[in-house]
Every structure is written in C-alpha cells, then in structure tokens.
Amino acid sequence: xxxxxEELKKFHLSLEVEDAEEAIYNQDLTDMADIFVKMIxxxxxxxxxxxxxxxxHNAMSRMEEx
Amino acid sequence: xxxxxxxxxxxxxxFCTGCGADVSIYKKIMYISNRFYNxxxxxxxxxxxxxxxxxxxxxxxxxxxxxxxxxxxxxxYFEMGEVVAALSEWVISKNLRPKKNIADDYIDxxxxxxxRLDSINQTIKKYNQALLYCNQGSSDLAVIQLKKVLSLxxxxxxxxxxxxxxxxxxxxxxxxxxxxxxxxxxxTNNTTTMRYLKEVENMLIPEEGxxxxxxxxxxxxxxxxxxxxxxxxxxxxxxxxSKGVSTFVNMGIGIVIGIAIACFLILPARIxxxxxxxxxELRVVSEQLDAKTATIDEMEQQVNNLTEETAKLQEDLxxxxxxxxxxQATDKLLLASGAYLKNAADIVTVSEYLDQIDLESLGxxxxxxxxxxxxxxxxxxxxxxxxxxxxxxxxxxxxxxxxSAIPKLAKAYQYDQTNGDALYYLANCYRRNGNVDKAKExxxxxxxxxxxxxxxxxxxxxxxxINNGN
Numbered sequence: 001x002x003x004x005x006e007e008l009k010k011f012h013l014s015l016e017v018e019d020a021e022e023a024i025y026n027q028d029l030t031d032m033a034d035i036f037v038k039m040i041x042x043x044x045x046x047x048x049x050x051x052x053x054x055x056x057h058n059a060m061s062r063m064e065e066x
Numbered sequence: 067x068x069x070x071x072x073x074x075x076x077x078x079x080x081f082c083t084g085c086g087a088d089v090s091i092y093k094k095i096m097y098i099s100n101r102f103y104n105x106x107x108x109x110x111x112x113x114x115x116x117x118x119x120x121x122x123x124x125x126x127x128x129x130x131x132x133x134x135x136x137x138x139x140x141x142x143y144f145e146m147g148e149v150v151a152a153l154s155e156w157v158i159s160k161n162l163r164p165k166k167n168i169a170d171d172y173i174d175x176x177x178x179x180x181x182r183l184d185s186i187n188q189t190i191k192k193y194n195q196a197l198l199y200c201n202q203g204s205s206d207l208a209v210i211q212l213k214k215v216l217s218l219x220x221x222x223x224x225x226x227x228x229x230x231x232x233x234x235x236x237x238x239x240x241x242x243x244x245x246x247x248x249x250x251x252x253x254t255n256n257t258t259t260m261r262y263l264k265e266v267e268n269m270l271i272p273e274e275g276x277x278x279x280x281x282x283x284x285x286x287x288x289x290x291x292x293x294x295x296x297x298x299x300x301x302x303x304x305x306x307x308s309k310g311v312s313t314f315v316n317m318g319i320g321i322v323i324g325i326a327i328a329c330f331l332i333l334p335a336r337i338x339x340x341x342x343x344x345x346x347e348l349r350v351v352s353e354q355l356d357a358k359t360a361t362i363d364e365m366e367q368q369v370n371n372l373t374e375e376t377a378k379l380q381e382d383l384x385x386x387x388x389x390x391x392x393x394q395a396t397d398k399l400l401l402a403s404g405a406y407l408k409n410a411a412d413i414v415t416v417s418e419y420l421d422q423i424d425l426e427s428l429g430x431x432x433x434x435x436x437x438x439x440x441x442x443x444x445x446x447x448x449x450x451x452x453x454x455x456x457x458x459x460x461x462x463x464x465x466x467x468x469x470s471a472i473p474k475l476a477k478a479y480q481y482d483q484t485n486g487d488a489l490y491y492l493a494n495c496y497r498r499n500g501n502v503d504k505a506k507e508x509x510x511x512x513x514x515x516x517x518x519x520x521x522x523x524x525x526x527x528x529x530x531x532i533n534n535g536n
Contacts, residue, residue, distance in 0.1 A: 002262065007231055011228055014148070014224070015150045017153075018187075020157075023150075024157055031126065031127055031130040032128040032129070033095050033128065033130070
C-alpha cells in the first residue's frame with residue numbers, strides 16, 4: 001500500500017532557469033579518473049618520502065656508530 | 067584517449083609511450099565509463115530513460131570528460147521534461163569541449179526561442195507551486211496546477227507521477243492509471259511509475275495484476291522501434307491511417323460544423339451590424355425628412371400668406387378695374403360730348419357713345435361732374451334721341467317684332483322718362499315676348515309713374531291677367 005506522505009517526500013522542488021547557473025557552478029565534477037590520478041600522485045609522493053627516510057636513517061646510524 | 071600525466075595519446079600498451087606512466091588502471095576506468103555510456107545509449111534507444119539516466123550518470127562518474135555521455139544525459143533529461151537539468155549538462159559539456167560540440171546546437175535550440183524558455187520557466191514554477199499545495203494538503207489546487215503544467219510540458223514525468231499520486235490518494239484509480247500510462251509512454255521502465263501502476267491495477271481489479279504483465283508484453287509488440295541517427299523512432303503497428311471515405315466524411319463533418327458556426331456565430335453578428343447600419347441611415351433619413359417637412363410647412367404658410375395677399379391685391383385690382391371702367395365711361399362721355407360739339411345734329415353718333423356707358427355698373431363711383439355732364443348731354447339730345455328710338459321701337463312693335471322693339475323702347479324710355487307710352491309698349495313687348503317678370507315690373511312702373519291714365523288701367527288689367535295666369 002502506498003503511503004501518500006512518504007511518497008510525497010520523494011518529490012523535490014525543481015530548479016528554475018535562474019538557479020541553473022549556480023547549480024552548474026556548485027556541481028561536484030570530481031570523477032573516478034580524478035581520484036585515480038590523485039591516488040597515483042599521492043603514492044608517488046609517499047614513495048618519494050619513503051625513499052628519502054631510509055637515507056636519513058642510515059646517516060643517523062653511522063653517526064651513532066662513530 | 068590521452069595520458070593523465072603528460073597528455074600524450076595512449077597506445078595499446080599499458081604504459082604511456084611519452085612519459086612511461088602506468089595507465090592500465092586509468093584505461094580500465096575509461097573503458098568502464100564507455101561501457102556505461104553504451105549501456106545508457108541502448109536503454110535510451112528502447113525508451114528506458116530511467117535506466118539510461120543511471121548508466122550515463124555512472125559513466126560520467128568514471129569520466130567527467132565523456133562528452134557524448136554528457137550530451138546524451140542532457141537529451142534524456144530533456145525527454146523527461148527536465149529542461150533545466152538538460153541545459154546544465156549541455157552547458158558543462160560546452161565548457162569541457164568548446165568546439166565541435168553538438169551541445170552547442172541544443173543550447174541554441176532552447177535559448178533562441180525566448181517564448182519557449184519563458185514557458186519552461188512557468189512550467190517549473192507551477193510544478194513547484196503544485197508541490198507546495200500538496201505539502202499544505204490542498205490537493206484540489208495541486209491537481210489544477212499540475213494539469214496546467216502538463217498542458218505546457220506534457221513530457222514532465224515528475225508532474226505525471228505527482229498527479230497520479232494525488233489521484234491515488236483521492237482513490238481516483240482510473241485517472242491515476244491514465245496518468246501512469248502516459249508516464250510509461252515517455253519512460254518505459256521508471257520504477258516509481260511501475261510501483262504506482264501496480265498499486266492502481268491491484269486496486270482496480272485484483273486479478274488484473276497478473277494479466278497486466280502479459281498485456282504489457284502484447285502492447286510492446288504493437289510498436290516497432292528503430293534507430294535513425296541519434297534519434298529513436300517508435301512506430302506503432304496497429305495504427306490505422308484514415309482512408310479515402312473517412313477523409314471525405316471528416317471533411318463533410320468539418321464543413322457542416324463550419325456552416326453551423328457561420329450560421330450561429332458569424333451571421334447574427336453580421337445581421338446585427340447591418341441592422342445597426344440601416345438604423346443609422348434611417349435615423350439620418352428621418353432627420354432629413356423632418357427638416358423637409360418643416361420646410362414644407364413653412365412654404366405652405368408662405369403660400370397661404372401669398373394667396374391672401376393675392377386675394378387682397380385682386381380686390382385692389384378689381385377696385386382699379388372699376389376705376390378704369392369709370393375712366394372708360396368718362397372717355398365715352400367725352401367722345402359723346404366731342405361728337406355733339408362737332409355736329410349737334412349727329413345724334414346717332416352721340417347716342418352710340420352714350421350707349422356704351424353703363425350707368426348701373428358705375429354705381430356710386432361716378433363723380434358729380436361726370437353725372438352732371440351726362441345728364442346735360444342726355445337732356446340736350448335725349449328728347450330727340452328718345453323720339454327716334456320710340457318711333458323705331460313702336461314700328462317694330464306694330465309689326466310684332468317684339469325682340470327688336472324691346473331695346474329700342476327701353477332706350478326711348480331711358481332718354482325720356484316722361485314718355486309713358488314707351489314704357490307701356492315695352493311692357494307689352496315683354497309680355498308678348500314671354501318675359502313675364504320684366505313685363506310685370508314694367509306694368510307696375512307704368513301704374514306707379516302714370517296713374518289715372520288709360521295706360522295705367524290697361525297695365526293693371528294685364529298685370530292682373532299675368533298674376534291670374536300664374
């Protein structure tokens with residue numbers, strides 16, 4: 001049995017033509033490709049960080065040995 | 067497909083030939099996006115607009131730069147009556163690819179017609195108003211607004227669904243089913259529509275719910291769908307085209323309706339206009355007639371005045387004629403006087419002039435001098451003239467020429483009124499000539515003027531005879 005009140009809540013106000021511009025600007029256009037590229041860049045940055053950290057560690061251990 | 071890292075065109079390898087970046091996952095993302103686009107295109111082709119919408123949104127979630135998917139999404143929105151959403155997608159598409167983009171044509175198509183754009187905006191406002199009415203519980207007003215919305219934008223699925231929901235709430239199942247069927251004609255696989263329709267059909271005929279599925283299948287076979295370029299054409303199979311006879315029948319009905327409209331709507335207006343014109347003309351003519359009648363009355367009055375004046379002038383003229391007559395009598399008297407002075411013995415000529423003077427007609431208009439001269443002249447020639455007339459008249463009397471004797475004896479008495487014989491014989495002439503009245507008058511005068519004479523006694527005898535004879 002359909003509940004009128006519940007069904008009515010599923011209907012929303014339509015955007016008017018004047019509001020279309022704002023809606024376009026506010027639209028989140030981030031896609032999976034963007035996320036993927038960001039992830040790749042984050043990984044690369046992480047790798048760069050990780051690669052630089054062992055060098056510092058080695059230098060520190062040498063200093064301790066001395 | 068280009069490399070996300072360097073922008074180089076990618077080959078069939080899983081790495082970029084330009085920068086060496088690993089593009090295997092990136093390529094898979096692009097493939098998935100294209101796959102969803104193809105799915106959306108297929109669904110749009112069979113009017114599964116909701117399914118197409120979902121697939122195309124998925125496609126754009128994987129690749130926002132999939133221009134074809136975005137343009138198709140705009141078209142699907144437009145077909146569902148969501149014009150603002152369609153415009154938004156096309157505008158984004160145009161921004162992403164400014165050149166060689168069909169979205170440009172779509173935007174132009176809508177923006178070039180300002181009236182259509184205004185109509186779209188009105189539709190949206192009315193829909194929002196209807197939704198507000200629904201939330202306020204004013205279902206009747208909402209139904210009216212939604213009907214207006216659908217008259218302007220018959221493809222707006224949300225409006226059809228909301229109207230169907232209102233009908234369902236009002237338990238107007240047939241109307242709800244009609245609206246939902248319209249929804250299905252636009253979007254064949256809308257979940258909300260299906261849910262509402264199932265509810266409606268269950269309420270109408272509980273057993274029909276089972277039959278509905280088979281019926282729907284048979285309905286779907288009633289149409290042939292095929293692709294022509296970017297457009298999907300759905301051609302119904304069982305649609306009958308009007309043939310020749312029905313065309314003529316329809317034309318006949320149309321002509322009859324036209325004539326009826328002309329008779330009942332146009333002709334009365336024309337007749338009214340004609341009557342109005344005629345009344346105006348009649349009024350003008352009546353005014354002219356009144357003016358002319360007034361003129362005629364005035365003229366008649368003038369004619370009467372002139373007639374009276376003419377009568378008065380005629381009287382004056384008669385007076386003048388009288389005067390003229392007097393003058394003529396004076397002329398005759400002068401001529402008679404002149405003739406007498408010239409030759410006193412020529413009494414015949416003098417008497418001719420005197421005879422032409424009518425003393426009776428002159429009456430009192432004759433002057434004293436005229437009367438004196440006339441009397442003098444008559445006195446001078448009268449006895450001789452009277453004698454001449456008496457002799458001639460008596461002679462005629464003796465010869466029984468009474469008609470000839472009468473004027474002569476009358477003249478004889480006129481010029482000599484002491485001549486009683488002349489009067490007596492004149493009376494006898496009248497009597498014997500049959501002029502009784504004149505005879506009686508003359509006899510009476512003899513008796514009166516010459517009493518005691520033989521003439522008077524004989525006149526009395528004759529007068530008695532005449533009176534006894536009457």
